[in-house]
Amino acid sequence: MDISPPPPPPPPPPAQSICKPDRKTVEKNRRDHMKFLYSKLDSLIASSSSSASSYGQQLPDRLDEATNYIKRLQERIEQLKEKKKQLIGSTGGKSHEGRSSPQIEVHDLGSGINAVLIVSSHHDQAIMHRAIRAVVEEGDVDVLNAHYSSAGDKSIVSLHTLVRDSNKSGSGTISMLDRLKKAF
Structure with a gap:
């Protein structure tokens, strides 16, 4: 029973295959990623906004619309918080610790x-x-x-x-x- 030695390890990859992608490829990937993010933003705003589709607008206009939409949402949140405070105040708002005697x-x-x-x-x-x-x-x-x-x-x-x-x-x-x- 003769056991043969294991085969030698494969040679390391050449140094040329480890190099970084060129600047052109990096820039193309960045533009594609930004395009994807803008389309995702457009789909979120268009599905929630009452205005016409923003696909035909220029990028600065689309970003302004998104910013305005977010501000409107923040104002709506503040209004709802105030309404909640008023409703809790009008019902007595007794907490669990401050409940009335049974x-x-x-x-x-x-x-x-x-x-x-x-x-x-x-x-x-x-x-x-x-x-x-x-x-x-x-x-x-x-x-x-x-x-x-x-x-x-x-x-x-x-x-x-x-x-x-x-x-x-x-x-x-x-x-x-x-x-x-x-x-x-």
Whole structure:
């Protein structure tokens, strides 16, 4: 078993093939690239602008039109920001941290307690988890049904519970109301 040595590596390429492209080729590539960029700009402006197609215009006119279009867009953005501020200001604009106190209703159903919370929030579904945790933390209540929904800037949580000790159902209503108020 005679193993032959590997073939020798190929010779390096001649120095002439590594040279830079000539100035004429570089300039042609630059012009082609600029032409592509201008056509791309024209397509963006023409599709968004209400004026006639800019392909027949001279380059400075096309660039002026693009500049004016961008300025109009910036002005429109500023107008929309102002309108947003006005709308937030007119609705009260309560942030998540500055929400109003919740409306809590607790009803004794004999063997169970029904609690309804209406909380001003921004679709924070963690409200339901906090309500359930607050209700069952003492261990004398089982949650039978929990429902979460939101309407506008209000979140509504409805809990239907079963009191394990039927003697506690009257005092359970008060303690549940206190627990829910502390949680929110």
